[in-house]
Amino acid sequence: MLAGLAIAAGYAVGGRQAKAHLDHPVSKWYDRAPLLGGAGGAVVLWIVVRLINGDVSALYIVAAVVGGALVGTGLGVLAGRVAKKRAQVHIDVRPVAAAAVAAVLIAEVGWILFKDLINKVEWPSAKQRIPFPQLDVVTGSALQVGGVTIQRSAIFTVAALVACSVLLWFFINRTRLGRGMQAVSQDPDTARLMGINVDRIIVVAFALGAVLAAIAGVSQGLQNNNIEFRMGFLAGLKAFTAAVLGGIGNVYGAVVGGLVLGLVEAMATQYIPGQFGGSTWKDVWAFVILILVLVFRPQGLLGARVVDRA
Known part of the structure; x- marks a missing residue:
């Protein structure tokens, strides 16, 4: 979600300060903002749920992931629309640099927060088999x-x-x-x-x-x-x-x-x-x-x- 918002915000800044001096075509990343926001929102809400309660049922986890995906997609859609209105195809080098700096800063802050969450969240282990939730009707x-x-x-x-x-x-x-x-x-x-x-x-x-x-x-x-x-x-x-x-x-x-x-x-x-x-x-x-x-x-x-x- 942070990545999608950072990309969309970067291109919004770039579009507002655009000048047609150099012909550098830019990919329309604001169209990808809903997908990036949905993926990021699911991960963020899952982390929040596990921090609040480490032992939750599979139903709550599924609800958290789906809810986070919906919220993140909505935020991505809003950010993409804002960026689309202000973005232009041909932009100057300066707004590209501003967008890159903003993305780097957000990524660095996100990495610092993620490192603090590694030891606090119970992450699934990739080295062992994990029991899959059983449903009486299906299993x-x-x-x-x-x-x-x-x-x-x-x-x-x-x-x-x-x-x-x-x-x-x-x-x-x-x-x-x-x-x-x-x-x-x-x-x-x-x-x-x-x-x-x-x-x-x-x-x-x-x-x-x-x-x-x-x-x-x-x-x-x-x-x-x-x-x-x-x-x-x-x-x-x-x-x-x-x-x-x-x-x-x-x-x-x-x-x-x-x-x-x-x-x-x-x-x-x-x-x-x-x-x-x-x-x-x-x-x-x-x-x-x-x-x-x-x-x-x-x-x-x-x-x-x-x-x-x-």
């Missing part, structure tokens, strides 16, 4: 359907997949912002000429990706019952494999690729006999599928072949 006893045992966390994962897929399809195809995102992905220069705010679309795309990644992290935490700093490495590789398998840039292809990859791993675990079967080889078979797709169908299962013409 209770497994369900027996006929002769098949189904974990409740798996049902939550599938339900989250269906809900996120439907909402993402609706957002991309039925909203003005989603259609603008499609236009930017096809040709950002033409989209800018059509009046689309490309910088804002990029921020929304990153924020949307962060939300989906958070939902995926919750699903994996519910399945593993513990979290650690390495848990996302292999999951990220498999996510890339699923995206390539379905077709890069195709939302439906990513869903189909993930389902196909999961079925291949399950079938390889259950039905491949000998030393090449079992759970220890499921990751190997997943990457074998990736290699085969890259060799024989690089565009993926649902991807379209693109032909470059002179």
Whole structure:
């Protein structure tokens, strides 16, 4: 939050003192202020909650993080609007120097405060597994359907997949912002000429990706019952494999690729006999599928072949 406000304030100062003597194009950082403010606000409010009470439930922590993100985003929006009204594309060297000095001073003060908070806040340890909060509805006893045992966390994962897929399809195809995102992905220069705010679309795309990644992290935490700093490495590789398998840039292809990859791993675990079967080889078979797709169908299962013409 401090970083976003510092950047926005710096460009506000720069815009007020602007002179068109030197042609130095400046990136529109005030469009990133809401995203930076949301991230900083979540961290700041989480620190405040842990300083007030070191032993709080997971619900209060989630409420603090979400509340801090909302407050920080609001402050970032206000700071960005103030900076946008006063900023200019071509500025002199002096306002850039003033903005840099202001950012350095705020960063230094923030670092001093952060050093004092390191020993006072109970930070999560990255060297050991941390128990993930358990919910009776999601992480209770497994369900027996006929002769098949189904974990409740798996049902939550599938339900989250269906809900996120439907909402993402609706957002991309039925909203003005989603259609603008499609236009930017096809040709950002033409989209800018059509009046689309490309910088804002990029921020929304990153924020949307962060939300989906958070939902995926919750699903994996519910399945593993513990979290650690390495848990996302292999999951990220498999996510890339699923995206390539379905077709890069195709939302439906990513869903189909993930389902196909999961079925291949399950079938390889259950039905491949000998030393090449079992759970220890499921990751190997997943990457074998990736290699085969890259060799024989690089565009993926649902991807379209693109032909470059002179």
